[in-house]
Amino acid sequence: MTESGPAVRPLPGDLAIAAAIAGLDREPIRVLVIDVEEGMREGLRRILERRGCMVCTAADGESALRLLADSPCEVALVPLSMPGMEGSALTEQIIRRFGGRTVVVITSARASVEAAVEVTRQGAFDFLVRPSSPQNLICVVERAAQQGRMVREREKYLSELAGERNLSKQMINSMHEGVVVLNIRREPVLMNPRAEHFLGTHFRDGMSLPDLFPDLDTAAAIEAVIDSAPDRPECRILQLSGSQRRLQGSISPLLRDGEAGGAIVVLSDVTENWKAEQDKNMFVSMVAHELKSPLSAIINYLNVILTGMFDDNPAKVREMLERCKVRGEALLDLVRDLLYINSREVGKVERTIEPLDLKLVIASQVEFFKVQADKRRICMRLEAPEGPCMVKADRGDLDRVFMNLISNGIKYNRDKGSLTVRISEAGPAWEIAVVDTGVGMSDAEQAGIFQEFYRVKNHKTSGITGTGLGLATVRRVLAGYSGRAVVQSRPDAGSTFTVTFPRES
Amino acid sequence: MARILIVDDDTDLLEGQRLFLEKHGYTVQTALTIEDGLARARESAPDMIIADLMMEHYDSGFVFCKKVRELPGLEKVPIVMQTAAPRKMGFTFDTGASSGREWMKVDEMLTKPVPLEHLLGKIEQYLSSKARHD
Numbered sequence A: 001m002t003e004s005g006p007a008v009r010p011l012p013g014d015l016a017i018a019a020a021i022a023g024l025d026r027e028p029i030r031v032l033v034i035d036v037e038e039g040m041r042e043g044l045r046r047i048l049e050r051r052g053c054m055v056c057t058a059a060d061g062e063s064a065l066r067l068l069a070d071s072p073c074e075v076a077l078v079p080l081s082m083p084g085m086e087g088s089a090l091t092e093q094i095i096r097r098f099g100g101r102t103v104v105v106i107t108s109a110r111a112s113v114e115a116a117v118e119v120t121r122q123g124a125f126d127f128l129v130r131p132s133s134p135q136n137l138i139c140v141v142e143r144a145a146q147q148g149r150m151v152r153e154r155e156k157y158l159s160e161l162a163g164e165r166n167l168s169k170q171m172i173n174s175m176h177e178g179v180v181v182l183n184i185r186r187e188p189v190l191m192n193p194r195a196e197h198f199l200g201t202h203f204r205d206g207m208s209l210p211d212l213f214p215d216l217d218t219a220a221a222i223e224a225v226i227d228s229a230p231d232r233p234e235c236r237i238l239q240l241s242g243s244q245r246r247l248q249g250s251i252s253p254l255l256r257d258g259e260a261g262g263a264i265v266v267l268s269d270v271t272e273n274w275k276a277e278q279d280k281n282m283f284v285s286m287v288a289h290e291l292k293s294p295l296s297a298i299i300n301y302l303n304v305i306l307t308g309m310f311d312d313n314p315a316k317v318r319e320m321l322e323r324c325k326v327r328g329e330a331l332l333d334l335v336r337d338l339l340y341i342n343s344r345e346v347g348k349v350e351r352t353i354e355p356l357d358l359k360l361v362i363a364s365q366v367e368f369f370k371v372q373a374d375k376r377r378i379c380m381r382l383e384a385p386e387g388p389c390m391v392k393a394d395r396g397d398l399d400r401v402f403m404n405l406i407s408n409g410i411k412y413n414r415d416k417g418s419l420t421v422r423i424s425e426a427g428p429a430w431e432i433a434v435v436d437t438g439v440g441m442s443d444a445e446q447a448g449i450f451q452e453f454y455r456v457k458n459h460k461t462s463g464i465t466g467t468g469l470g471l472a473t474v475r476r477v478l479a480g481y482s483g484r485a486v487v488q489s490r491p492d493a494g495s496t497f498t499v500t501f502p503r504e505s
Numbered sequence B: 001m002a003r004i005l006i007v008d009d010d011t012d013l014l015e016g017q018r019l020f021l022e023k024h025g026y027t028v029q030t031a032l033t034i035e036d037g038l039a040r041a042r043e044s045a046p047d048m049i050i051a052d053l054m055m056e057h058y059d060s061g062f063v064f065c066k067k068v069r070e071l072p073g074l075e076k077v078p079i080v081m082q083t084a085a086p087r088k089m090g091f092t093f094d095t096g097a098s099s100g101r102e103w104m105k106v107d108e109m110l111t112k113p114v115p116l117e118h119l120l121g122k123i124e125q126y127l128s129s130k131a132r133h134d
Helices: A013-026 A038-050 A061-070 A087-098 A113-121 A134-174 A193-199 A216-227 A271-306 A314-345 A358-368 A370-375 A395-411 A470-479 B011-023 B034-044 B060-069 B098-104 B116-133
Strands: A030-034 A054-058 A075-079 A103-108 A126-129 A178-183 A188-191 A236-242 A245-256 A259-269 A353-357 A379-383 A390-394 A418-426 A429-436 A485-490 A494-502 B003-007 B027-031 B048-052 B079-083 B108-111
Touching: A030 A038, A030 A061, A038 A054, A038 A134, A054 A061, A061 A075, A061 A087, A075 A087, A075 A134, A087 A103, A087 A113, A103 A113, A103 A134, A113 A126, A126 A134, A178 A193, A178 A245, A188 A193, A193 A259, A216 A236, A216 A245, A216 A259, A245 A271, A271 A314, A271 B011, A271 B116, A314 A470, A314 B011, A353 A358, A353 A395, A358 A370, A358 A379, A358 A395, A358 A418, A358 A429, A370 A379, A370 A395, A390 A395, A390 A494, A395 A418, A395 A429, A395 A470, A395 A494, A470 A485, A470 A494, B003 B011, B003 B034, B011 B027, B011 B116, B027 B034, B034 B048, B034 B060, B048 B060, B048 B116, B060 B079, B079 B116, B108 B116
Parallel strands: A030 A054, A030 A075, A075 A103, A103 A126, A379 A418, B003 B027, B003 B048, B048 B079, B079 B108
Antiparallel strands: A178 A188, A178 A259, A236 A245, A245 A259, A353 A390, A418 A429, A429 A494, A485 A494
């Protein structure tokens, strides 16, 4: 735990001591002079007060203790021997009761090393031999006061440090990232709960590096960081697989007094990003495939024509050129759809949400496709309840949904078939069913119908061009309106695509 | 005359390749699905097969090749796969590497669009080496 604390605010001991020494110049030192002789007490008081100290006096041990309890003094001058309570007993009491704030200096006329050692052992800070020069007295008192202030600063610092350590621990444990600390022997010494969750294991003593990171690349990276030169510390970032997750590990060296001391591994969950990236790669691959297929067909036809092998059969050449045109146009549709999907994704499509009558929107789409339907003698109908069918939506979005559904209804229909668009109320929503009498689909074929680039491929659909993006776009658009799209279909009987939009009264 | 079976879900691609190869004297059969392709392979035992990789599913071609190899007499028929899929498609195999080809039981992997002359050259190459072995 200790080595994992973040760099706490810079309050090292040196600074605290410097502050304490500086404080001596500003604040007067409070001194308690204890002596049975009044002359001696007053003599000391005069010298000390002349040097800016605040002095109080006591004639014996009991009154000294009472005084210290009422008004804290930084330094107590305690005679080694006095009537009543002995100097050593008083020292012991002062240290025990006021040790945090009062420093004891023993005064004695008997200058013996044994006595000095004895009182120091009891906790006195210094020993003053009397009679002493005023300079010597002041020097000893100031040194004692300085010592007291240093002790107090140190205690304050330690208690702050303990508080900060507790804070660091709480911070590390509440982090969204996983944290693992390893010592220089590659042993995990700390793991926060998040890391345990990510790695699917609990911290216990005696764990080894491979216990936590079985993946060789990760273990090697951690070792490299631990072994990197402290003057040129190395950091590594890599991706690894966690327990059902994709993690990013950021490994930094742990330095102790500038020496290599281990490594800190911070793990973040990048599963979502990773999945999105995989999807994007897949999408790009699919796009490449979908772009190349029509181009391959077109180039094939053109090459056949250019060989001149059908120069004697202009009808066949024309047929091939017609197909080139159809496939070229489909390719253009694909590019358009891709650009539309992309601009939707990046939010570049300006949308105006307004009250719209579904009946009018769909009627104009039906009108638009009339020429195409007539060519194949497909009869189109729009069935709707009386009065307007209001929704709140963007006109472009609605057009795109119904354009795709009606276009499919014609493309996958049979000649002389019918296409019915039926609007009906379904609770809080409008339900719009687009019913065709076309080739239909088996259950297996319906499975991925709303996925990008999915196209039903069989003999019946082989000549029909499409981008594989129409229904995927329908699904995406509807998702923005909490609407949904479903399909019901039987081979050779036709398909019914039903979409819902929330009703606007 | 040598019989070629082409399996691809793109009618236009099939048509272009069929017209071209027929003009060069081959008997060409085409199939749009792997079921149809297998039926034709079983009936007519082609001298060579050209198959697409991504048809109904991204690995349809692979499934097709595996099943063809299980048909009597077709264990060693040359199979050339043509695909518009990029080399590395997020599949677990690299369509360009020989290990991938072996695993997929195909003799060669061509990237679409395959120039017709190139396809013709490949067919001639495989048929002549097959003739030497037979």
